[in-house]
Amino acid sequence: MSSNHRVLINTEKCIGCGACVSDCVSSCISIENGKAKAGGEGCIACGHFEAVCPEAAVVLTGFEEESEGFNAQTRLNPQELMKAIRTRRSIRNFDTKDIDREIVDMIIEAGRLAPTGSNAQNTGFIVLDKSKQELERNAVKLFRSLTGIAKPFSKFLSRVEIDDNFFFKKAPLVIVLTGNSVNASLAAENMALMAEANGLGVLFSGFFTVCANNVPKIRKTLALKRGEKAITTLVIGYPNVKYYRTARREKANIRKV
Numbered sequence: 639m640s641s642n643h644r645v646l647i648n649t650e651k652c653i654g655c656g657a658c659v660s661d662c663v664s665s666c667i668s669i670e671n672g673k674a675k676a677g678g679e680g681c682i683a684c685g686h687f688e689a690v691c692p693e694a695a696v697v698l699t700g701f702e703e704e705s706e707g708f709n710a711q712t713r714l715n716p717q718e719l720m721k722a723i724r725t726r727r728s729i730r731n732f733d734t735k736d737i738d739r740e741i742v743d744m745i746i747e748a749g750r751l752a753p754t755g756s757n758a759q760n761t762g763f764i765v766l767d768k769s770k771q772e773l774e775r776n777a778v779k780l781f782r783s784l785t786g787i788a789k790p791f792s793k794f795l796s797r798v799e800i801d802d803n804f805f806f807k808k809a810p811l812v813i814v815l816t817g818n819s820v821n822a823s824l825a826a827e828n829m830a831l832m833a834e835a836n837g838l839g840v841l842f843s844g845f846f847t848v849c850a851n852n853v854p855k856i857r858k859t860l861a862l863k864r865g866e867k868a869i870t871t872l873v874i875g876y877p878n879v880k881y882y883r884t885a886r887r888e889k890a891n892i893r894k895v
């Protein structure tokens with residue numbers, strides 16, 4: 639646990655129920671003399687002890703936000719969720735209409751709240767702002783030069799046209815996620831779902847992510863630190879395309895062992 643955080647136990651409020659002990663992943667909390675006691679190395683500051691305490695007796699300090707109480711966890715309707723998943727499409731044709739600041743914040747918030755291995759919370763969100771056009775121009779330049787070389791080897795590249803909007807498709811919002819691949823991907827999917835819940839469409843731009851990691855000029859504009867990796871790029875905007883039916887998919891590759 640980072641030194642910014644401390645576990646505070648209010649022994650007046652603690653009823654010694656042990657819910658925090660049962661829910662602690664790293665055995666960093668115990669019951670002594672009928673009261674919770676924090677201690678030991680290895681706490682990952684996941685905050686479960688705070689979330690699970692019925693008496694609000696345990697607090698993890700050092701965050702800008704407060705813990706919010708709630709009575710019942712909100713569950714999405716499974717049929718509605720499946721329908722949303724089934725009818726989602728990658729969007730490659732966007733309206734240029736801007737996205738309200740509150741919606742952008744909500745999308746990033748959905749990413750921030752995604753689970754991270756060992757509670758690392760190590761996903762970075764780079765929102766392309768003034769440099770968006772310049773970044774796309776540089777990426778387009780590179781791809782045009784590369785496709786010349788790669789065309790004889792790739793059927794896809796021999797057909798694809800690298801137009802000026804090849805990467806961002808005129809979408810108003812582009813966010814590059816950095817960090818650990820699993821963590822950033824989970825954040826990205828949360829963000830995509832939140833964007834779609836707000837009527838937006840999303841494209842994961844693998845092509846731009848390749849540029850972000852490999853073109854020094856682009857790395858520099860993105861202010862990527864040495865060793866810092868772009869994991870994925872979310873291109874987000876209001877769709878300028880309508881789908882009428884689902885796209886067929888292969889059967890799930892399921893193995894029972």
Ligand SMILES: Cc1cc2nc3c(=O)[nH]c(=O)nc-3n(C[C@H](O)[C@H](O)[C@H](O)COP(=O)(O)O)c2cc1C
Nearest residue numbers: 726727728729730841842843844845846847870885
């Ligand atoms: C990690 C990842 C990277 C992708 N990169 C691109 C990309 O650079 N350009 C593009 O047009 N589509 C990209 N796609 C979209 C895929 O082509 C698309 O998901 C796939 O064809 C299935 O279509 P659907 O998303 O509509 O189901 C990417 C998708 C993923 C998951």
